[in-house]
Amino acid sequence: MLKPNPRATSDVLQDLAKLSNVAIQSNVALVGSVETAAARDDKRRAEKGTSLRRKVCLEALPRAELGQSVELAPWHVLHDLAQALSLSRQGAGRGLAEHWGSLKYSQALDAVANSYIQLSAEAKGIARDYKRLQSRELGQGFALALARHALGHRYPDRFVSFVSAEVVIRAGWSKGSAGYRYRPDFFAEVWKPGEPSRVFPIAATGNHGGPKPSYTQLAAGSAHVEAMHIGAWNETPCLVFSTELSSQGPVTVHVLHAGGGGGWLYGSPERPLRSLDSPAEKGNIVPGIQLPGHGDDSSQSEPGFHVQSQDSAWFQHVVARTVTAGSAAFAGDGATTARYLTTDQGSRRYDTGVAHAASGSVQDSAYRLLGIPFVGTDHVFRLNNRRVEAFSGVAADLFALLSAGKAEEYRSEIYARRDTWPEQTWDPNWGGPVSIREDGTVLAMRLLQLRGSSVEVAST
Structure with missing residues (x-):
């Protein structure tokens, strides 16, 4: 089989800026398919004597928030992915190396004007093991781009920011409790200056296999968002995404959400919201999700992470400062990044860590x-x-x-x-x-x- 001729570099750059459409699937049929996939997995687990707690009542997004497609450019997706990677510790480099990993997808997407974004010939020809990484990371980029659009429509008077859930969790939970394998990929912070924020857990991944793998991935994602409760039991709103990177058709993002009255980060007279100019404090949150009516009784809890009212102001402070650290990391300034993180979040990694030659970024350019x-x-x-x-x-x-x-x-x-x-x-x-x-x-x-x-x- 002949390999496709690579596009000229100038053509690649033009294609990255071209506006096109991303296909969206979020309807009642998708809800039913995901419920079937979850029930099938639960049955297998029951036969092995295990079980898994999932987010219940996942629903289709309102048509007004995303519709059947959203217009954007591949470069927007890579920007969102780059910022998502800036504090992720997923790359081989250290310190400020992470966000350049998004650039390996510069040739992965074809934007067809007045049509849909699809995988490029170069992206379709990659090795199987690399496809898993490609689908996960591009899935995250598309998910964040669309979550920004949906939440921006839902909260037009608020700002939408994203941050790695793992980096935030490290600030408040002990290593033992953080060993629970299920957790969201990101938090969306919906905020307005001087007011309480609202935080949405997000699970996001992708596949090259078609709709059926997306149903399974959304069912799995329901367990990851369920691992984080903010406020009352089972009241935390969330978003779950699976991006289908088809070799035969357009890129299609499957998305469901859950509502609820939780996610708000209020202060109290005893623990008011703090100035974001003050350093974040190390948290010491009780492990597990507390069942209703049992307070902090760890013997009556489910595995996971729970932000209750006494920790609400602390969590708002840490989320906002970690978001800010991500912007500083994107500019390549290690000292500024470090000042917004706690020691447990890895502040020393950015302030004094050794960077490898290709990625020892410093804030040193201006355009x-x-x-x-x-x-x-x-x-x-x-x-x-x-x-x-x-x-x-x-x-x-x-x-x-x-x-x-x-x-x-x-x-x-x-x-x-x-x-x-x-x-x-x-x-x-x-x-x-x-x-x-x-x-x-x-x-x-x-x-x-x-x-x-x-x-x-x-x-x-």
């Missing part, structure tokens, strides 16, 4: 993109034997607030400016795709402009 000055860090690699450079960063005036420890002012600024950022996906002066998010972060790529100095080239 004007779509008319806005940004500071951040860059990365050089080969794409179809052409050198390209990628830049990630934060708007210069916002980064000045981050580096000064002014998290409250940073959040107030991005909230006030959330509808003012350019929507273009290509900057002709820069010469490549550009994605600017409402938090003031940017991801951009172009053919390398040699500036008379040697550069170290990494290969993706």
